[in-house]
Amino acid sequence: MRAIWSGEITFGLVNVPVKLYGATRSHDLSFHQVHDEDHGRIRYQRTCEVCGREIDYEHIDKAYDDGDKTVVLTDEELADLPAEDNDEIDVVQFVPSDQVDPILLGTSYFLEPVGRSGKAYVLLRRTLEKTERTAIVTFTLRTKTRLGVLRVHDDMLALQTLRWPADLKEVDLAPRTSKVSEKEMTMAAALVEQFSGDFEPEQFTDEYQAQLSELVEAKLEEGDSVDTDATFGEEDAEQDPPEGGRVLSLMDALERSVRSRRGDEKADEPAKPSGGSKKKSGAKKKSGTKKSA
Numbered sequence: 001m002r003a004i005w006s007g008e009i010t011f012g013l014v015n016v017p018v019k020l021y022g023a024t025r026s027h028d029l030s031f032h033q034v035h036d037e038d039h040g041r042i043r044y045q046r047t048c049e050v051c052g053r054e055i056d057y058e059h060i061d062k063a064y065d066d067g068d069k070t071v072v073l074t075d076e077e078l079a080d081l082p083a084e085d086n087d088e089i090d091v092v093q094f095v096p097s098d099q100v101d102p103i104l105l106g107t108s109y110f111l112e113p114v115g116r117s118g119k120a121y122v123l124l125r126r127t128l129e130k131t132e133r134t135a136i137v138t139f140t141l142r143t144k145t146r147l148g149v150l151r152v153h154d155d156m157l158a159l160q161t162l163r164w165p166a167d168l169k170e171v172d173l174a175p176r177t178s179k180v181s182e183k184e185m186t187m188a189a190a191l192v193e194q195f196s197g198d199f200e201p202e203q204f205t206d207e208y209q210a211q212l213s214e215l216v217e218a219k220l221e222e223g224d225s226v227d228t229d230a231t232f233g234e235e236d237a238e239q240d241p242p243e244g245g246r247v248l249s250l251m252d253a254l255e256r257s258v259r260s261r262r263g264d265e266k267a268d269e270p271a272k273p274s275g276g277s278k279k280k281s282g283a284k285k286k287s288g289t290k291k292s293a
Helices: 075-079 118-129 180-194 207-220 250-261
Strands: 005-011 014-022 064-067 070-073 087-096 105-113 132-140 145-152 154-162
Touching: 005 132, 014 250, 070 180, 075 250, 087 145, 105 118, 118 132, 118 145, 118 154, 118 250, 132 154
Parallel strands: 005 087
Antiparallel strands: 005 014, 014 105, 064 070, 087 132, 105 154, 132 145, 145 154
């Protein structure tokens, strides 16, 4: 499985180098369009409405239209935005898990610890389990700043995107008045009880996709197909993102983060190790913690 992003989970002065993997995949069959006469692949051209020419990607910029005016943004201008280079999943708050409205949840990802960060990874996972909390995080993926939640999934940490509050539509579709009798409530509760049980996702199947797959397989077996190479060429695969990560004294980072959060005036002073000897301030970062400012 190919990682789509690498960076660090940061909370307080602790960081956990991780790699990000897609947690879901589509089981739908993927189709493309072809000419009904010769089965040639149908392609869409990027044509300029001013000069009428087909334009290569290298000559295409992004633009925003406010109705009257259009603002053109070059790749260089977008690359200068600070979110472009952010490689941290920054924990901003730990909240009770039941406070996260499921309607805001989006795409799911799995997080894998990198290098020597396993201990900090396990510590964060177990802490979320024990406290029954969900971490609210911000991070940047594919140049966009995103809001998300960090939660426990089996023995792993899972990252799930959250829609921004402004993305949720304000609608009022509920019925204005509706009287429900006690008898109707009793009958409805009895019906719910008849359908009650433990949720087992594996028992559900997509019948349409199953029948669609059978249709495709039958046509292949009957020889009702054409040579794929005659319709289109293959695209280049994406490359693996670069690896990275740092580790440091996990206990020191935890102690200093707690003191800093409580407003201790001495939060910037390095914590004494258990052996009694003092650590020199300005020590190099190692994988597992985040250097204090």
